[in-house]
Amino acid sequence: MKRFLSLLLTGLLVFVLAACTANQNAGNEPKDKDKDKDEGKTEEVAAEKVLYLNNSMEPTSFDPPIGFDSVSWSPLNNLMEGLTRLGKNHDPEAATAEKWEVSDDGKTYTFHIRENAKWSNGDDVTAGDFVFAWKRLLDPNTGSPAAFLGYFIEGAEAFNNGEGPADNVKVKAVDAKTFEVTLTSPQAYFLSVITNPAFFPINEKVATANPKWFAEAASFVGNGPFNLTEWEHDSHFVMEKNDQYWDAGTVKLDKVNWAIVDDTNTEYQMFQTGNLDTSAVPADLSEQLFKEGKPKVEDQAGDYFYRFNVTMEPFQNVNIRKAFAMAIDQQQIVDFVTKKGEKPAYGFVAYGFNDANGKDFRETSGDLVKTNVEEAKALLKKGMEEEGYTTLPEVTLTYSTSDTHKSIAEALQQMFKDNLGVEVKLANMEWNVFGEEQKALKFQFSRSSFLADYADPINFLENFQTGLSMNRTGWSNAEYDKLIKDAKNEADEAKRYEMMYKAEKILFEEMPIVPLYFYNQVTLENEAVTGIVRHPVGYTELKWADKN
Incomplete structure (x- = not known):
């Protein structure tokens, strides 16, 4: 936040005090309230369980098919819920749908929505809400970057590409509480995919009356564990327990206050002063905090990488x-810049996905790009000769504002100077x-990140199909596209993985991207939080979640 960053210049003490004040002003309930004449009210407020988190940036959108990114997902995942939800063990489990049947050919799923599944305004969650939402996800007029995830639904790709009508998309409401979907082929990961926020239902009645229902707290209607009750854009937002949620008895927190602070050092200071319950680890304190055993380190399926614009x-x-x-x-980046124990990435698919033979995809596919300064110099010379360059055109590396992104960009800038001149x-x-x-x-060379939408290697590789909004490189390869399409329709796991191995090799033979490291989740957490x-x-x- 610019307010915080400017305060840093006036000194650490003033900065910390300002951070505390700003966080409380950002919708947070004060930890110690003045005594109220109504003693019962004071006891009630004191008993509230309030969790203080940071979202780092303003959510892109709370419209499920549009908020398809890391700064929207976590809030959306707690405000809404799909047919299935990831459980504590990260596997999909029954959620808004209490049960389902699968046809003998593995292509048609019939979901039974809970009778007590309600919207936060008290409306029933219906099969029609899912039909409306899923067709809206696929509607080319919506412009959802997540639409490609729905291509396994029969008729979906043609509709999204403007080549077929919405009526041909095989989703239907059998009755008010029964939803049916037919896939193009059996998909082992289907129940995992539909936990993604892009597949959340939308209250059709609310969305029809107000197409911008998702833009403000006052108009937001969800069906998840929490309600959006306050949203001061670019400052903070607040969620409160949703009493209409079908599993409200499981929810222990009364309120979640989210700050929006884009500087890791600021976030850490707020954690230190008790104004946040969790924090990322600042790079300059990483070694010390890891030595003290303070960070929690958890797996995360995703990459930090850069995109070349091939146009x-x-x-x-x-x-x-x-x-x-x-x-x-890449090794220097994780050792000396990020310093959070990440694994350097020499391919795009992350570790943790086993093929039909029980072998890890990443280990089997191997290192597809490695540091090689001498070869890099030779390739630069060759490429310049091919293009007739006597001087390389000016190159600009663009990143989104963040202290971490800035540090990485500066490290890359120095590597290009030292290794390529x-x-x-x-x-x-x-x-x-x-x-x-x-x-x-619009960019020549720019930073990116990818977090898996579901647990399968195809999710990493499908991003770079021709024309997809997630491609963002201008790169196109017909053989690659065919391999991805065939893999998505292949029921034989051994054959499917062979197609994916081949596709990843093509991706790195043509190099529209360069990976830096695989993500992990490193957080500091208040001991009172579980x-x-x-x-x-x-x-x-x-x-x-709970807070004692």
């Missing part, structure tokens, strides 16, 4: 792309603008 000079040339990729030392300019931009500009292919579940796919789960 812009000089990255239309594959050898120049490879030169830049090989000039990066190339001066690279840096530019930063606020997240929401950055995301739109990147999708529009039960927060951080799923490897990137959602934070507060349904079981």
Whole structure:
């Protein structure tokens, strides 16, 4: 936050005091209230269980098919709920749907929605709400970056591409509480995919009356463990326990106050002063805090990586792309910049996915890009000769505003200078603008992150199909596209994995991206807090959280 960053210049003491004040002003209940004349009211307030978290950035959107990113998912996952939900062990389990049947051919699922599944305004959650939401996800006019996730539904891809009508999408309400969907082929990961917020229902009656129902707390209607009760944009938002939720008895917290602070050091100071219950680990304190055993380290399926824009000079040339990729030392990034025990990434699919032979995908696929300074120099020279360059066109590396992103960008800038003799300019931009500009292919070379939407390697690889909004590189390869499409329709797991291994190799032969490291989840947590579940796919789960 600019307010906090400017205060840093006036001194640490003033900064800490300001952080405390700002956090309390950001919708937080004061820890110690003045005595109220009504003693019963004082006891009631004191008994409230309030969790204080930081979302780091303003959520992109609380419209489920649009808020398809790491700064929207965790709040959305606690405000809403799909047919299935990831449990404490990270596997999908019954949620808004209490049970389901699968047809003999494995393609048709019939879900039975709970009779007591309600919207926060008291309306019944119906099968029609799911039909409305899923077709809206796929509607090309919605412009959802998550629409491709629904392509396993019969008729979905054609509708999303403008080649078929909505009526051909095989989702239907059998009756008010029975929802049926037919897939193009059996999908082992289907129940996991639909835990993603993109597949959350939308109250059709509310959305029809107010198409911007999701934009403010006063109009927001959800069906999850918590309600959105306050949202001061770019400052904070507040959730309170949803008494209409079918499993409200499980929810222990009364309220969750989310600050929006985009600086890790500021976040850590707020944690230290008791104004946050969790915090990321600042890089400059990482070694000390790890030595003291304070951070919690959990798995996360995702990558920190950079995208080349193959439609812009000089990255239309594959050898120049490879030169830049090989000039990066991923091990140095995790050892000396991020310093949180991450694994360097030499491929795109993360560790933790076993193939039909029980072997880890990443280990089997191997290292597809490694640091090699001499080869990088040779490839740069070759690429420049191919393009007729005597001088390399100016290169700008763009990142979204964050202290971590800035540190990594500066490290890469130095590596390109030292290893290639190339001066690279840096530019930063606020997240929401950055995301739109990147999708529009406005950047030459820009940072990215990917958190798996569901637990399968295909989810990593499907991002780079031609024309997908998640591609953001301008890269296209017909063989790659066919491998991904065939893999998504292949029931034989051994054959499916072979297709995915081949696809990942093609991706790195052409190098539209360069990975830096695989994410883990490193957090500091108030000892009074229990039960927060951080799923490897990137959602934070507060349904079981408690604070003593």
